[in-house]
Amino acid sequence: xxxxxxxxxxxxxxxxxxxxxxxxxxxxxxxxxxxxxxxxxxxxxxxxxxxxxxxxxxxxxxxxxxxxxxxxxxxxxxxxxxxxxxxxxxxxxxxxxxxxxxxxxxxxxxxxxxxxxxxxxxxxxxxxxxxxxxxxxxxxxxxxxxxxxxxxxxxxxxxxxxxxxxxxxxxxxxxxxx
Numbered sequence: 001x002x003x004x005x006x007x008x009x010x011x012x013x014x015x016x017x018x019x020x021x022x023x024x025x026x027x028x029x030x031x032x033x034x035x036x037x038x039x040x041x042x043x044x045x046x047x048x049x050x051x052x053x054x055x056x057x058x059x060x061x062x063x064x065x066x067x068x069x070x071x072x073x074x075x076x077x078x079x080x081x082x083x084x085x086x087x088x089x090x091x092x093x094x095x096x097x098x099x100x101x102x103x104x105x106x107x108x109x110x111x112x113x114x115x116x117x118x119x120x121x122x123x124x125x126x127x128x129x130x131x132x133x134x135x136x137x138x139x140x141x142x143x144x145x146x147x148x149x150x151x152x153x154x155x156x157x158x159x160x161x162x163x164x165x166x167x168x169x170x171x172x173x174x175x176x177x178x
Contacts, residue, residue: 087139
């Protein structure tokens with residue numbers, strides 16, 4: 001007479017062994033083999049947003065910095081800093097001013113996957129608006145794109161995101177000049 005509990009145990013052990021062997025083979029196989037063994041479904045790839053330009057304009061009550069992007073607008077930090085330096089080298093950025101803002105986008109790039117530059121804006125530009133005195137692209141490294149902005153007086157600013165096309169905006173308030 002067969003013992004049903006032994007038969008169930010053998011099936012369970014066989015299933016568990018098969019699952020472990022399958023998992024072990026998948027883990028030990030090269031990534032290309034695992035990828036080719038996977039079912040063919042459309043993959044969702046998140047593309048790094050590309051920074052393509054930076055521009056500015058003076059308005060009656062504010063100066064505006066606009067960073068143009070291809071793709072979505074990534075998280076951005078705008079931080080007052082005591083000086084502007086180039087990412088990587090740490091060399092000072094030669095912009096006139098006493099007060100500075102660092103604008104850092106991450107994840108972002110100013111180059112495509114082939115390493116070609118896609119950024120068409122200024123690398124270093126002196127400006128003579130009511131508040132804004134200069135702007136520089138200070139870095140494009142390991143998923144971070146960084147800009148610096150220079151001012152003669154402490155900037156009071158707000159930020160926003162605009163769409164179609166995608167843009168990140170920094171508005172720096174000043175007394176009405178109109």
